[in-house]
Amino acid sequence: MAFTFIREQLSQQQQQARYRQRVCTTSSSENENLITIEDKTYVNFSSNDYLGLNNHSSINAAMQEGVERFGLCASASSLVTGHQYAHQSLEETICQWLNKPSCLLFSSGFSANLALFHALGSTQKKSSNNVSFFLDKLSHASMIDGAYQSQARIKRFAHNNTEQLTQFLQQEPSDSNKLIASEGIFSMDGDIAEINKLKELTEKYKAWLYLDDAHSIGVIGEQGQGSNAHARIDITMATFGKALASSGAFLACEEQLKEYLTNFSRHYIYSTAMSPAIAWATQTSIKLVQDEQWRRDKIVELSELFLSLLDDNINVLPSNSSIHAVIIGDEQKALNISKILKEHGLWVTAIRPPTVAKGSSRLRVTICANHSVNNINSLARILNKALT
Incomplete structure (x- = not known):
């Protein structure tokens, strides 16, 4: 059989907790950073819609x-x-x-x-x-x-x-x-x-x-x-x-x-x-x-709030942007934490090798101008509980 390596490499991805699958999402109306996946709605912390302009x-x-x-x-x-x-x-x-x-x-x-x-x-x-x-x-x-x-x-x-x-x-x-x-x-x-x-x-x-x-x-x-x-x-x-x-x-x-x-x-x-x-x-x-400078100001404000609410033992890389990398390390653990967040209605994707270096799997949190203070409070609270 030709191309037998396909099955072998996919199997290896699964064994290493690096297997990737798409999800089909539907977005909400303007000014709301929400996505719906399989009839469940989540606050989206994995979007690159930093200024909250999508669907404007x-x-x-x-x-x-x-x-x-x-x-x-x-x-x-x-x-x-x-x-x-x-x-x-x-x-x-x-x-x-x-x-x-x-x-x-x-x-x-x-x-x-x-x-x-x-x-x-x-x-x-x-x-x-x-x-x-x-x-x-x-x-x-x-x-x-x-x-x-x-x-x-x-x-x-x-x-x-x-x-x-x-x-x-x-x-x-x-x-x-x-x-x-x-x-x-x-x-x-x-x-x-x-x-x-x-x-x-x-x-x-x-x-x-x-x-x-x-x-x-x-x-x-x-x-x-x-x-x-x-x-x-x-x-x-x-x-x-x-x-x-x-x-x-x-x-x-x-x-x-x-x-x-x-x-x-x-x-x-x-x-x-x-x-x-x-x-x-x-x-x-x-x-x-x-x-609309207020959108950039909002990102700074919410990012500062997020970092201030996290427990000191949580490893977050220094950042002056919308992107906050919460380092987990192990691939499977990163997937597990991501799953816990999703169970609480928060969508945060686990990023694993080869996208990042081995041993540096992480949750890539993106804070956008259309997040609310309540969104940030919820994310920090669940992360603190899951990681301590």
């Missing part, structure tokens, strides 16, 4: 307007006839918001990351390729995949360890094309990159700085600009499907790099453009993000 009436109305004006589907790649006014308008909005010269839209953050690393690390003259990527160890899987699918030299420095990164840069030939890559906010730990130090190193060693801002955009900065609120990032990637409550992603960069990607990125050239209706609706998302 203004975004929904803009989506409907976009469907009526442009249709739901782009019907072609961006370089054929898929690039429409809705896309152009969204790109211009993003450039103004982040103070960037240029922007390209993608259907997902995974695709955007693959596109960037593959295109920069696979020059047209492969025999003279002189590109080096320096990635934080905890960079997203799509960044790692994109880097290793290219022909670039790759070095991964210990998480937020700029001293080791400096050593790597010092060993690099001065004439190499260097790209330092990190996440703005790390998706599983919730901590923030050493952005200013990274920027200093790019200037000193004539490198570019690339940040995956999927979990920063909308959440950081007075207008939700993400990492660009702290420093001028050479290349920013961010997704629309988290704090912006939409779908798709973008790369913001210099004009010449945009033109290079347009001409040489296979992921961009050969993909159908993102939905123009979604592009149209995303502009409303950005306007809400810019105007």
Whole structure:
């Protein structure tokens, strides 16, 4: 029989308490962070809807307007006839918001990351390729995949360890094309990159700085600009499907790099453009993000409350974001604690290897602007009881 390894590897996943299964959820109305699974409703602490904008009436109305004006589907790649006014308008909005010269839209953050690393690390003259990527160890899987699918030299420095990164840069030939890559906010730990130090190193060693801002955009900065609120990032990637409550992603960069990607990125050239209706609706998302600072303030307030209520012996990684990693360690124990929370109407997903390192299985708690004080009190109370 062919492909017998499939059954074997699935069995191994089950034995290691790493088996994954989908659940089918239904969401509630605007301003409520609730999900229903198999006829039971839970307070959702696993959502990336950080600002509570999903199902917002203004975004929904803009989506409907976009469907009526442009249709739901782009019907072609961006370089054929898929690039429409809705896309152009969204790109211009993003450039103004982040103070960037240029922007390209993608259907997902995974695709955007693959596109960037593959295109920069696979020059047209492969025999003279002189590109080096320096990635934080905890960079997203799509960044790692994109880097290793290219022909670039790759070095991964210990998480937020700029001293080791400096050593790597010092060993690099001065004439190499260097790209330092990190996440703005790390998706599983919730901590923030050493952005200013990274920027200093790019200037000193004539490198570019690339940040995956999927979990920063909308959440950081007075207008939700993400990492660009702290420093001028050479290349920013961010997704629309988290704090912006939409779908798709973008790369913001210099004009010449945009033109290079347009001409040489296979992921961009050969993909159908993102939905123009979604592009149209995303502009409303950005306007809400810019105007409603109270949403970011609410995340800070509720996060501080959550941490203050937890028993001192509970291991929570330091975080200045919506993401709070409660470290459990063992895979099965993490699943057990997650189950207890669900029995009390709280949905908190257990994150296990290989998403995180072995021995660091955790509950990834995300606190969003549409949670209530009562929600936070309940979560802390049940966690304290389950973990002490």
